[in-house]
Amino acid sequence: MKVLVCISNVPDTTTRIKFAEGNASIDTTGIQWVINPWDELSLTRALELKDDPGTGVKSVTIAHVGPASAEPTLRKALAIGADEAVRVNAESSDAYFVAAQIAEVIRKEQFDIILCGIESSDYNGSVVGGMISEFLGIPSVSAVSGLKIENGNAVINREIDGGKEVVTIPLPFVAIVQKGIAKEPRIASMRGIMLARTKPIRTFEPVSVEPLTQIISFEKPAPRSACKFVDAENPAQLIDLLMNEAKVI
Amino acid sequence: MSVLVYTENWDGKFKKLSYELVSYASGVAKMLNSSVTALSIGKVEEAELKRLGDYGAARILSVDNEILASLDNQTYANVIAEVAGKENASVIIISNNNTGKAVAPRLSVKLKAGVGSGVSRLPLSVNPFTLYKRTYSGNAFAHVIIKSDVKILTIAQNSFDLIETANNAAVEKINVSVDNSQVKTKVQNIQKQTGKILLTDADIVVSGGRGMKSPDNWSTLVELASALGGATACSRPVSDEGWRPHEEHTGQTGKIIAPNLYIAVGISGATQHLAGISSSKYIVAINTDKDAPIFESAQYGIVGDAMKVLPKLVSAVKEFKK
Ligand SMILES: Cc1cc2nc3c(=O)[nH]c(=O)nc-3n(C[C@H](O)[C@H](O)[C@H](O)COP(=O)(O)OP(=O)(O)OC[C@H]3O[C@@H](n4cnc5c(N)ncnc54)[C@H](O)[C@@H]3O)c2cc1C
Ligand SMILES: Nc1ncnc2c1ncn2[C@@H]1O[C@H](COP(=O)(O)O)[C@@H](O)[C@H]1O
Numbered sequence: 001m002k003v004l005v006c007i008s009n010v011p012d013t014t015t016r017i018k019f020a021e022g023n024a025s026i027d028t029t030g031i032q033w034v035i036n037p038w039d040e041l042s043l044t045r046a047l048e049l050k051d052d053p054g055t056g057v058k059s060v061t062i063a064h065v066g067p068a069s070a071e072p073t074l075r076k077a078l079a080i081g082a083d084e085a086v087r088v089n090a091e092s093s094d095a096y097f098v099a100a101q102i103a104e105v106i107r108k109e110q111f112d113i114i115l116c117g118i119e120s121s122d123y124n125g126s127v128v129g130g131m132i133s134e135f136l137g138i139p140s141v142s143a144v145s146g147l148k149i150e151n152g153n154a155v156i157n158r159e160i161d162g163g164k165e166v167v168t169i170p171l172p173f174v175a176i177v178q179k180g181i182a183k184e185p186r187i188a189s190m191r192g193i194m195l196a197r198t199k200p201i202r203t204f205e206p207v208s209v210e211p212l213t214q215i216i217s218f219e220k221p222a223p224r225s226a227c228k229f230v231d232a233e234n235p236a237q238l239i240d241l242l243m244n245e246a247k248v249i
Numbered sequence: 250m251s252v253l254v255y256t257e258n259w260d261g262k263f264k265k266l267s268y269e270l271v272s273y274a275s276g277v278a279k280m281l282n283s284s285v286t287a288l289s290i291g292k293v294e295e296a297e298l299k300r301l302g303d304y305g306a307a308r309i310l311s312v313d314n315e316i317l318a319s320l321d322n323q324t325y326a327n328v329i330a331e332v333a334g335k336e337n338a339s340v341i342i343i344s345n346n347n348t349g350k351a352v353a354p355r356l357s358v359k360l361k362a363g364v365g366s367g368v369s370r371l372p373l374s375v376n377p378f379t380l381y382k383r384t385y386s387g388n389a390f391a392h393v394i395i396k397s398d399v400k401i402l403t404i405a406q407n408s409f410d411l412i413e414t415a416n417n418a419a420v421e422k423i424n425v426s427v428d429n430s431q432v433k434t435k436v437q438n439i440q441k442q443t444g445k446i447l448l449t450d451a452d453i454v455v456s457g458g459r460g461m462k463s464p465d466n467w468s469t470l471v472e473l474a475s476a477l478g479g480a481t482a483c484s485r486p487v488s489d490e491g492w493r494p495h496e497e498h499t500g501q502t503g504k505i506i507a508p509n510l511y512i513a514v515g516i517s518g519a520t521q522h523l524a525g526i527s528s529s530k531y532i533v534a535i536n537t538d539k540d541a542p543i544f545e546s547a548q549y550g551i552v553g554d555a556m557k558v559l560p561k562l563v564s565a566v567k568e569f570k571k
Binding site for chain 2 (some may be wrong): 011013014015016017019026037038094095096099118121122123124125126127128129130131133134135139140141142143145155158159160161162163164165166167168169170173176179180211212213214215216217218219220221224225227228229230231232235236238239240241242243246248249
């Protein structure tokens with residue numbers, strides 16, 4: 001059984017976002033690039049499945065759509081334990097384009113389990129995973145917080161609006177993962193870092209797909225008014241302000 | 250041409266979220282000189298369905314089919330796509346909740362329709378069709394053009410006010426082609442959250458961080474939330490420690506919410522936490538450290554010990570509510 005983990009390369013979560021001139025793009029100077037937090041967790045879960053001989057998972061591949069500058073992030077994922085990486089050599093112009101590229105990789109190489117994060121911390125789209133499954137015409141489960149393989153079937157915990165469910169689904173499928181899929185992200189060991197140097201990153205050229213969306217500009221969130229302090233001895237004043245000034249209670 | 254809105258119900262009832270979606274759809278329809286068709290899937294009484302008209306739906310389509318009782322992403326996308334085709338929908342509006350996130354991307358590929366997700370305002374323009382959406386986990390907002398003929402928007406919960414525009418819309422029961430053998434997701438077990446306001450639905454949220462010190466101190470926080478008619482939440486370390494359930498964790502790796510009021514108690518205000526709550530209309534911070542970063546995002550603050558401040562707040566709320 002082969003697992004594919006989709007990896008998005010994002011600014012470290014503490015980055016103060018600045019825009020390049022014209023506000024049409026992000027100023028990337030000084031940004032630390034990391035594996036998208038969800039993808040780090042799905043990679044961890046994929047490796048746990050591989051470690052357990054009962055699951056039949058034999059290999060974990062990572063896939064990324066992006067330029068060569070993303071390779072340090074891919075090496076990190078290899079150091080954590082992925083067996084190999086595939087990179088589609090193209091700018092990730094929009095979600096539809098990215099998903100179409102990854103679907104093409106899956107068509108060529110055949111994977112049984114495909115893991116995506118619920119959201120990239122840069123584009124906040126929550127769409128790439130679902131799009132991949134529809135391109136391939138295979139089932140998907142979203143908001144996945146637990147994934148087990150039992151007798152060749154996937155048993156999945158998912159969150160629905162207003163509750164939780166356990167569902168089963170046949171392979172191959174796409175799981176779009178969120179909190180709970182793994183406890184803590186696995187970190188690279190010294191040995192892992194050494195091994196990663198020789199693990200393959202195969203590069204694919206993109207297939208031709210027209211993006212459906214385009215970011216034209218960015219703006220900062222509207223600034224909030226300065227904090228009004230209320231005396232700790234008299235918190236009732238806060239309630240008064242919330243009722244009569246903010247009118248939110 | 251129409252604006253199609255998929256409205257969700259819970260055990261046959263619509264929540265505010267569904268009316269928000271219809272209100273939003275009406276706003277878009279006005280910009281396009283078009284009209285709103287609301288689609289409901291599931292068993293909903295006629296009188297309840299008619300309420301969608303109060304927010305501007307001109308037509309209300311109701312699909313009631315056993316096969317759609319639980320969410321199978323593929324089947325749902327097929328149904329919405331079929332209806333969108335029949336209705337010649339140019340814009341499809343869905344919530345950005347779990348269901349919306351499961352269905353919208355599949356629908357996008359099926360219809361070759363670009364998605365704008367987590368949208369929190371009406372389109373900036375309709376020609377070109379330009380959206381305003383959250384990016385970089387709330388640290389930036391993007392203007393995004395959707396270039397395809399059909400557009401899909403998923404709307405961030407609590408980001409759009411209800412607008413009543415009485416419309417005596419008729420309810421039409423419709424049939425769709427679904428086949429049980431195509432349903433791949435088999436539900437083994439369901440655990441519904443009942444009797445509590447869902448965090449994602451709540452207008453008021455009281456949230457505790459590591460500054461609460463111990464799970465034993467949560468009772469006054471819970472009391473404050475219930476006195477205000479709100480829900481409770483927490484920071485990530487709190488749920489990691491098992492002090493509070495995981496469903497309560499807000500932030501980049503937890504729930505992203507936009508209540509009218511978010512009260513952060515003993516929470517420092519790390520960027521990853523703010524990523525989940527920065528769209529709240531008002532943020533109140535209670536923290537012993539006057540330099541805690543949370544105060545930079547808050548409109549009201551109290552520098553003080555949560556253990557002392559919370560009980561006083563509870564009695565003040567009870568006093569005011571009398
Ligand atoms: C990839 C990544 C993702 C993350 N995702 C999230 C996320 O989704 N959500 C999240 O919350 N965090 C997340 N974090 C963690 C985040 O960086 C912070 O560590 C976390 O938010 C801190 O939680 P806290 O504010 O409860 O605790 P602390 O930072 O320890 O703050 C406690 C606060 O309580 C105050 N305090 C102490 N005693 C009292 C008292 N008696 N009364 C009142 N105030 C008091 C202190 O002054 C302090 O400001 C993430 C981190 C990473 C690296
Ligand atoms: N450029 C990319 N390359 C590979 N995977 C991606 C890329 N962008 C997004 N993904 C995957 O899709 C998930 C959701 O991303 P998004 O739809 O942008 O929120 C991420 O967590 C990744 O698993």
